[in-house]
Amino acid sequence: EMQLVESGGAVVQPGGSLRLSCVASGFIFDDYTMHWVRQPPGRGLEWVSLISWNGDITYYTDSVKGRFTISRDNTKNSLFLQLNGLRAEDSGFYYCAKDGGSGDVDYAGRGTLVTVSS
């Protein structure tokens, strides 16, 4: 059974940093591009970033460029998102997600909650 389990969410002050992690199982992790998608509580979805199967290619949404870094460790079936310079508008659930082959997301984890507040 496919599983993606996120961790690392926390309450952090503005300007602070967090590292989110996601451990994958039930599929061949290094065959797939992976994504992060976020959602402020009660609001809509926002695509954040993706990383190619080997980590060579990354993309980010404009609002996080220069602050967030996506990475992966295929030896540990793990995906990461380093969040620096956090702002209140970065608050929300962060979902780790598997690419469906066309850029779409065909499976996502249950999410980890990031709250940026003083």
Next chain:
Amino acid sequence: IQLTQSPSFLSASVGDRVTITCRAGQGISSYLAWYQQKPGRAPKLLIYAASTLQRGVPSRFSGSGSGTEFTLTISSLQPEDFATYYCQQLSNYPFTFGPGTKVDVK
């Protein structure tokens, strides 16, 4: 690329035919996906490449369109279909989602 969805909210009854529209600010060919999300849950892929049904998704869901206008249709709404629906463009980075359409009980 900005996406708009209409309507934002939709009240419907079990058995109704439901249509949701997604419009893109520029042409995106068929690079569009549709998702369903229920409260407290991750989004679930329904349709990709504008009209291809994801494996395991009931056939009452269908997608159509290309270029700038797309539709998601639920042919006969079932109780488990009350949820929020999002479109997502996959043509240009950054990928973007529409604002969502909430389907609730009339």
